[in-house]
Amino acid sequence: xxxxxxxxxxxAWAEKQRARGAAPRPTxxxxxxxxxxxxxxxxxxxxLGVQPEIPLADWRLKIDGAVERPVTxxxxxxxxxxxxxxxxxxxxxxxxxxxxxxxxxxxxxTLYELVQPRHEAKFVYFTSYDGYSTxxxxxxxxxxxxxxxxxxxxxxxxxxxxxxxxxxxxxxxAWKGAKFIHGISFLPEDKLGFWEVRxxxxxxxxxxxxxxx
Ligand SMILES: Nc1nc2c(c(=O)[nH]1)N[C@H]1C(S)=C(S)[C@@H](COP(=O)(O)O)O[C@H]1N2
Ligand SMILES: [Mo]
Numbered sequence: 001x002x003x004x005x006x007x008x009x010x011x012a013w014a015e016k017q018r019a020r021g022a023a024p025r026p027t028x029x030x031x032x033x034x035x036x037x038x039x040x041x042x043x044x045x046x047x048l049g050v051q052p053e054i055p056l057a058d059w060r061l062k063i064d065g066a067v068e069r070p071v072t073x074x075x076x077x078x079x080x081x082x083x084x085x086x087x088x089x090x091x092x093x094x095x096x097x098x099x100x101x102x103x104x105x106x107x108x109x110t111l112y113e114l115v116q117p118r119h120e121a122k123f124v125y126f127t128s129y130d131g132y133s134t135x136x137x138x139x140x141x142x143x144x145x146x147x148x149x150x151x152x153x154x155x156x157x158x159x160x161x162x163x164x165x166x167x168x169x170x171x172x173x174a175w176k177g178a179k180f181i182h183g184i185s186f187l188p189e190d191k192l193g194f195w196e197v198r199x200x201x202x203x204x205x206x207x208x209x210x211x212x213x
Contacts, residue, residue, distance in 0.1 A: 012144030
């Protein structure tokens, strides 16, 4: 199952990379705003009251758990991985949505490929430099629009928006995307994150208004 998703995502990424610059982006459907959401043109900031300052020389991304090859990446290591760019919509559970966010960074599937999760890995647990955490089913992370982003609209992701690097999972409410990312663990069993233990939905689908558990 995860393998099929993985292959499909790799294929979709290849197609997107090929199409970039060649063809204009197809017009999206008119009903792209999920129920109960309002469109914003600004970019609100949501955090736990801490915006950690992480010098790039000190930044690390540890990827471990049920994987064949756990790694701890430096900024240099991370920057040497294949970089992609993707435009997606952003939906916050507090009812604002932002269209056409252009993120750049490393596709989640690239990290998946790097560490080689074992077959028992079914969930992903993300941890951040500000003490935040969140959890997502592995198959949701393998969609072709999921990335660990270091760039927003062509510039480095700002500290308030989760720089140096943050996770983007466009199809889920944005609390599932950890800012200030520090660790990614592949787990056989699910483990609830910061908001998930505080009553937020574990699945977080904006299209079904799956806000609270
Ligand atoms: N590390 C960390 N990541 C986080 C959060 C946080 O408080 N800390 N808030 C989440 C929530 S609730 C949302 S809506 C988005 C907000 O991202 P933004 O501040 O760039 O709008 O980040 C998510 N990721
Ligand atoms: Mo949020």
